[in-house]
Amino acid sequence: MKKDIRCKEKILTNNAFAFKIKLVLSEVINMKLSIQKILQQAPYSFEGETDVSELVSFDNDIRQVGSVQVSGVASIQNKTITVNLSIKGVMVLPCARSLVDVDYPFEVDTIEVFSIDPFYTEEDESEIHPIKGEILDLTPFIKENVLLEIPFRVYADKEAIEKYALTAGDGWSVVEEDNVEKKIDPRLSKLQSLLTDDKNENPKE
Template structure:
């Protein structure tokens, strides 16, 4: 999404609406497995040499379920405000304002940044059931609660019966009344 600064100045407030392809977010090192084209709608205003873009970004991304790793569609609706200026001094004094040294502003990197900030830490699938969960792996098994209780009781019973052979002479220490 590229905007001519002169056109924005002439037509301020400048309304815009477009569908943008941001599928390169899938190849970045994040959890986004798939992302649809996003809808961007907003308004640009001008005050002197400062440009303010207020816009919303709507779309759907596919993320892995935190429990089962199955695909979970996640709809997002981002409200964003980005400020730009052609005055370098103003941008250096305020980190919230981006400096523009060209006549054309590309809003796409800022849209991507706002989408990445919207990615949740975890999502859960509504269809996540015990059948979908991976039940075993290298050196581990997933047990149901009753299976766990049975295994625990079996280990406790085996632990009582076994005596370390090195300690077998101490087994009758308190039973010996001659000492």
Template sequence: MKWTVLQLQKFRDVELEIDKLVDVSQDLMKRDSEIRDASPIHVTGTARIDSRKVVFHLHLTGQLILPCSRTLDDVTYPINIHSTETFILKPVEYSPNDDEEIHEPDEGVVDLIPVIEELILLEVPLQVISETAKNTETLQAGRDWEVMTEDQFKLEQQRTTNIDPRLSGLAALLKDKKE
């Protein structure tokens, strides 16, 4: 998925169709230790080329293998990314929009692989929970610790903040001493 600027200029004012499988699994696993594996990424889209810039409209699909946050089992996480990436060919003549992500060719070569890797890494969630972990009623526990759901935590907080009405007088005395 590399083109020289001269190769791209041959497609000026014509849409360049992109439909390719790219294997970036090794690079993704090096850059993010949470990624255990990745399927080849199917990259489709178009590129519009003019004298100043190349605009890629990309659609990336594939799958990542990530660890479950609760059980550390492998979870297949689908990737479905739509992105528009702009490479400027003549930096002096081009002023980007505020919301536009721009890239520059590296030594006269437009390379989409680093862009694809970055887009995928930005899509990796902080937590992935497998279906079996979601459906399990009992959460992990150990000596003097246990995993709670948010609802269980809120109930526990309410129990500790509610003072027994018989001890409310004592609570008032303790507040006076603290002040």
């Protein structure tokens, strides 16, 4: 009987531990950090990944972007939380020359500052963001930094262009220069014929 009780206690303990781990992972994946946890454990380190695929609908240049790897450290001084963030990922952009897909790896290191002062209001061009409630949601700031990493233009390598570039479409096709038949303007065709006849009638002596 005692053995059964110990087994049940062990199962309950394991379940509680698994539930706790699940909560921590959920927090990291969603990039929503507990202010209370930061206050208790500062400097508070975290890492995980978050989905930023929504950015495809924000910017026409981004053809694809999935989850990004995020790591950071949150520290606190007075009523200000400073978060050092590192963001890594890959976005797919169009080649400026051929429009084929180009994988563009990016890595961002940034610092975001937040105020937990309930009376603080964000001013124009202020670099300190107010926090409402007990949760610090880093997702909007992660997305903003990813958008800022979009380059002015990217270029695919020659092999990718040859492999993926379009060679035909609705009403058009790409033709090699050697295969293009040179056509004479009909207005010049008759003139060329007259010149040929004149040469035949008046051969050089």
